[in-house]
Amino acid sequence: MSDTASEIAPEALADRIESRRRVVLLDVRNREEVGEWRIEGPSIESVNVPYMKFLSAQATGGIEELVDLEESYVVVCPRGEASAEVADMLTDAGVDAVNLAGGMHGWARVYRRQRIAGDATAATVYQYHRPASGCLGYLVVSGEEAFVVDPLRVFADRYAADAEAEGASVEGVLDTHVHADHVSGLRHVAGATGATAYLSETAADRGVTYEVETVADGDRIDLGDHTVEVRSTPGHTTGAVSLLVDDLLLSGDSLFLDGAPRPDLQKGDESAPEFARTLHETLTERLAPLPDETVVAPGHVPPGTEPADDSTYTARLGDLRERLSVFSESRETFVERVLGSMGAPPANFERIIAANLGRETVADDDAFELELGPNNCAVTAD
Incomplete structure (x- = not known):
């Protein structure tokens, strides 16, 4: 040639x-x-x-x-x-x-960062986006303290470095649930920074083998001049939580911008109807009553999703209530629709869950290989 x-x-x-x-x-x-x-x-x-x-x-x-x-x-x-x-x-x-x-x-090693909140009175929040899978994570900064939400293991060193550039140190790190689509960086971020690792009580009860501090619905985690409020939002998993920071809702895998998460990854098809009913209650009774101006920042978007005008993957809750059918359909209609549109599960999800519970030790290279591909944690787009 x-x-x-x-x-x-x-x-x-x-x-x-x-x-x-x-x-x-x-x-x-x-x-x-x-x-x-x-x-x-x-x-x-x-x-x-x-x-x-x-x-x-x-x-x-x-x-x-x-x-x-x-x-x-x-x-x-x-x-x-x-x-x-x-x-x-x-x-x-x-x-x-x-x-x-x-x-x-x-x-799969591309990881983007975009500021989605922050002014003279609000905490500064950065959204991380992995285009290959649509995974989203967050860094919340208030004064000299930072808090990481849903970190990915393959990018575990990014969060502390970005916090340091903001003049802050990572004091806490939380997974909104036990992830099934990617290997969590919770323990790696906590170990490298000395930060407190958080999981919900119910998530920890699934058999987590490492030390975490547990949180429950209504708990508040102090962060600089702000607090991070924990909201229990089960359905995708039993221990799922969302976080409120000012008027920003970090919804994890409980609410997506185009619909709902799948309910079968924790206990399989047999328990999926029960989980779906719980998810409907979460969406319509726990999240829907929040103010229209609440900004929803989820844990995933489908790969290829076009961001909002501000280059973030966010939306007003009022807009989601208007365009997503879950907020207007009956519980059983929702359950039937969700169960009929789940599609294939994430690749290697059972091993990924075992790794995230600490039951299986996975080397860095193997962790990266396990999570290649789409996350598939959502049902078909609403």
């Missing part, structure tokens, strides 16, 4: 997607892999041509027949190796192509 294609870093691709610039992805994985997990976004066009087709075409001199010669491509594979070969082939053929460095594994 006479030319070598250039690369685009995953962070640079994220910048391009967030700026709503058109991106044409040439995904050279097999169709099953693409169907399970892909890079998504409102400005993305995706073309799937498996790697083996390019090898065959290279042998017969027909590469030009597989692509649009006038198009510009970002080529994607699992780890950036096969896609580098394809990008080189295309470059040799005169096609504008760049390789996504690290492939989907590199994409």
